[in-house]
Structures are given as C-alpha cells and as structure tokens.
Amino acid sequence: MTENQLQNWLVNIGQNIIWISGKLLYQHWFQLKCLGLENIPQDRAYIIAANHVSHLDGPAVIAAQGKHFKNVYSLAAKDYFFNRPFKAWMCQNFFNMICFERKGNFLNSLRSCQKIVEQNKVILFFPEGTRSITGELQRLKLGLGLLVLHLNVPVIPVYIHGTYQALPKGRHFPKRHPIYVSFGLPLDFRHYQTKQNILDTRQIQQQIINDVYIAIAQLHDNLVGKVNYGNLET
Structure with missing residues (x-):
C-alpha cells in the first residue's frame, strides 16, 4: 500500500x-x-443555503439531509477554519470543507465548487457569512448570488432551530436541546440567466439573495410556530 493509498484509507475510515x-x-x-426531506433533489447537484447561529449548524444539516457526508461539501471561512496547517488539513480531508475568503477573491472557491456539482454532489453554504450573535436571521451576503449564477443549480433554503440554544457564539460547550431542520422547496434561478443583458451582475445577485432570504424567513415562521404550539410532526 502506497503512502497516498494509506492516507485515503485512513481518511475514509475517519469520515x-x-x-x-x-x-x-x-x-x-x-x-x-x-421537515421537508421530500423537497431535496435526489438526482442532481444543489446548494443548501441555511441560517447560521452555531458551530452545530453544519453537522445538523448534514445529518438531517440523509446523504452520507462524503457527498456534502461545506464552504468554510479561510480566516477561521484554514488559519493553521493541521487544522486546514483536517477540515479539508475529514470534513469536506472548501476554503473561501470572506473578504477577498471568491474565484478559487468557485472553481472547486464547479468540480463538486459536476459530480452531482451537494454544497452547503451559510450566506450570512458568520454566526448570528442574536439568533435572528441576518442580511445575506452577495457571495451566494455569485455562486448561484456561476453554478446554475437549484438552491434548497433551510432553517435551523435549536442550535442557538444549544451552542450560541461565544459558548465553548453545548448543552442538550432539541434541534430542528426544515428544508424548503428548491429555488430555481435559471430565469435570472436571461436577465444578464438587462441588469448588471450585482443587481441579479441582490435579487437572488432577496429570494433566498424570504424563503428562509418563511421556513423560520412556519417551523417556530409549529415548535411553539407543539404541532410538529416527528
């Protein structure tokens, strides 16, 4: 067994x-x-766009959506997850994280994402850019719009509830609390491709993130209402 084969075997076992x-x-x-697992496409690549309040969010979505996490790649901030060599290696090899710069060049990330969707795999993205310190949905960044235009795949809006109570930003150890993940209907943005001769790219990106924001907010209202009134079917 070669060194590369041994490393791949260890990574596979670890995953x-x-x-x-x-x-x-x-x-x-x-x-x-x-909720909403029936909304997840089974035969094509897609982007999951979720709210972000906790380090528990990514694993919660991956565990909820059912596919082995070998098929799910998470966009992760370079300054936080890739700031040290060993940490970067672990994040990339064991947790399928794709490095991106929150305040820099996004093109390298786009190239990596293109290779992933060509394999019909999933990209998990938190378009707020960072964890919300209040638990409320924040304004979405334009990077999601750029990603959608470049990859031309549907977006599954997701709302996560309970991770803020379990492990909010600033806390180091989680407490036990129920977690809920709600998947919305796929959002198809192919119609924006035809508008690129009418609107500039930034305007189209803004319209895309507005649509995604509304979809996540609606999932929030529906999910939290069910949780509060005890009407959630399990």
Missing part, C-alpha cells in the same frame, strides 16, 4: 466514524427532527 457517531449524537442527544 465513516464521524458520520455514524455524528448522526447518533444528533438523533439521540439533540433529538434531531427534520
């Missing part, structure tokens, strides 16, 4: 351990509940 233990943790400790 399987993370996948199984992570699902068990979310299902039994956090009592993970999912």
